[in-house]
Amino acid sequence: MSQEREPIAVIGTGYVGLVTAAGFAELGNEVWCVDIDAEKIAGLNAGRVPIYEPGLEASLAANRERLHFSTELGPALEHARLLFVAVGTPPTYSGDADLSAVHAVVDAMPASDRHALVMKSTVPVGTGASIKRAFAQRDKDGFRYVSCPEFLKEGTALADFRNPDRVVVGDDGDWAGDAVVDLYAPLGAPLVRTDIASAEMVKLASNAFLATKISFINEIANVCEETGADVLEVARGMGLDARIGTAFLRPGVGYGGSCFPKDVSALKQLAGNSGYHFQLLTAVIEVNELQKRRVIQKLQKHLGSLVGKTVALLGLAFKPDTDDMREASSLVLAARLQADGATVRAYDPIAEDEARTLMPGVEFADAALDALAGADAVVLVTEWPEFRELDWAAAAERMPGRLVVDGRNALDREAIAAAGFAYEGIGRS
Numbered sequence: 001m002s003q004e005r006e007p008i009a010v011i012g013t014g015y016v017g018l019v020t021a022a023g024f025a026e027l028g029n030e031v032w033c034v035d036i037d038a039e040k041i042a043g044l045n046a047g048r049v050p051i052y053e054p055g056l057e058a059s060l061a062a063n064r065e066r067l068h069f070s071t072e073l074g075p076a077l078e079h080a081r082l083l084f085v086a087v088g089t090p091p092t093y094s095g096d097a098d099l100s101a102v103h104a105v106v107d108a109m110p111a112s113d114r115h116a117l118v119m120k121s122t123v124p125v126g127t128g129a130s131i132k133r134a135f136a137q138r139d140k141d142g143f144r145y146v147s148c149p150e151f152l153k154e155g156t157a158l159a160d161f162r163n164p165d166r167v168v169v170g171d172d173g174d175w176a177g178d179a180v181v182d183l184y185a186p187l188g189a190p191l192v193r194t195d196i197a198s199a200e201m202v203k204l205a206s207n208a209f210l211a212t213k214i215s216f217i218n219e220i221a222n223v224c225e226e227t228g229a230d231v232l233e234v235a236r237g238m239g240l241d242a243r244i245g246t247a248f249l250r251p252g253v254g255y256g257g258s259c260f261p262k263d264v265s266a267l268k269q270l271a272g273n274s275g276y277h278f279q280l281l282t283a284v285i286e287v288n289e290l291q292k293r294r295v296i297q298k299l300q301k302h303l304g305s306l307v308g309k310t311v312a313l314l315g316l317a318f319k320p321d322t323d324d325m326r327e328a329s330s331l332v333l334a335a336r337l338q339a340d341g342a343t344v345r346a347y348d349p350i351a352e353d354e355a356r357t358l359m360p361g362v363e364f365a366d367a368a369l370d371a372l373a374g375a376d377a378v379v380l381v382t383e384w385p386e387f388r389e390l391d392w393a394a395a396a397e398r399m400p401g402r403l404v405v406d407g408r409n410a411l412d413r414e415a416i417a418a419a420g421f422a423y424e425g426i427g428r429s
């Protein structure tokens, strides 16, 4: 199989780059991975995977002979004609995407009629056009460009690679677009082949729509709390409508992560830069920020002032099954609690190392029940499966307080009540 599959390069070995590399190596491609982080590359060469993503370590190990890791671009350019770009595009202070890593990659490309950049990084609409202009100005217009946005979800990223809802390929109708289509063909996914700008917009619009759905159900939850309805019943009743669907109708403590916050803000900013005020996204962002803080009001409702109180946070990663702490709601929550004079204790099964550097002053525990010791209240922030099994009678023995705030509506509220706790969910009276 490997003789028939063409070698590819992946530039940037983070969540997207490593999953793309592992996925194509599984399909039989030789994959030449490049990263500027020498420590990361040394670790990968020694078989150490720098991130937590279910199944990734096993997949990389099983396909080790087809994977090459280097800080040098040379071998990648020599062996591959398709160079997948998966470098970070974090937000700047203005809300625009920071494209400096993308530009560094573009600048490092030689003049070539044989190569193509395949953009997996999420970039503003118009980025492909500006990269093509930059190539042309430097007499590198033989270099081809393809937009191939990535839709993987951290936590199920490999499964998403193997079985994508769709593959989007935006290109100029040349050999490079055809080659990317061929690469993905074995996955049998629906293909959207389109122009570059439209492909770029598919990614931003998809994330903005999902974030809108989350903020929408969070607002419905808040109204449910005022009116006596139960948002879980409401979401079930809404979701059965095929036009609406059940996905992303789960209220909680707001969305976080490395994608939604920055992509929503980048689309809003992109619209603003072109003279259009994207009112809906402005509200989506504001609702999300307020939602992260509503937990504080729930705590105050039961505890009064938070000065001198101890609050335990269960789960810190922005969602379960990842160690990613980027824009996690737990960061805002811990900082707000500390600012209000509370002591914060915390536990996360995977993200603790990352969290320690981001959450100064927080006391970390090695197990969920240990985090509850001495706590006046506990807040479920990230719904790791192990928290569903928590022994609430044992929790009651460790906690002087009797309050559980279930920030994801994931806990067994009967068991919690039976152990003598007051229960506060999101959008449930």
Ligand SMILES: NC(=O)c1ccc[n+]([C@@H]2O[C@H](COP(=O)([O-])OP(=O)(O)OC[C@H]3O[C@@H](n4cnc5c(N)ncnc54)[C@H](O)[C@@H]3O)[C@@H](O)[C@H]2O)c1
Residues within 6 Å of the ligand: 011, 012, 013, 014, 015, 016, 017, 034, 035, 036, 037, 040, 086, 087, 088, 089, 101, 102, 104, 105, 120, 121, 122, 123, 150, 151, 152, 153, 154, 258, 259
């Ligand atoms: N993480 C996700 O769930 C996800 C999903 C879809 C799309 N995306 C998009 O994919 C892109 C990458 O995201 P990520 O989460 O994998 O980022 P990441 O921060 O995990 O990884 C980026 C990697 O790029 C490397 N890098 C930076 N500059 C480089 C350069 N000039 N040459 C080579 N390597 C370089 C970094 O060292 C790092 O290892 C972003 O644009 C993101 O928005 C991410």
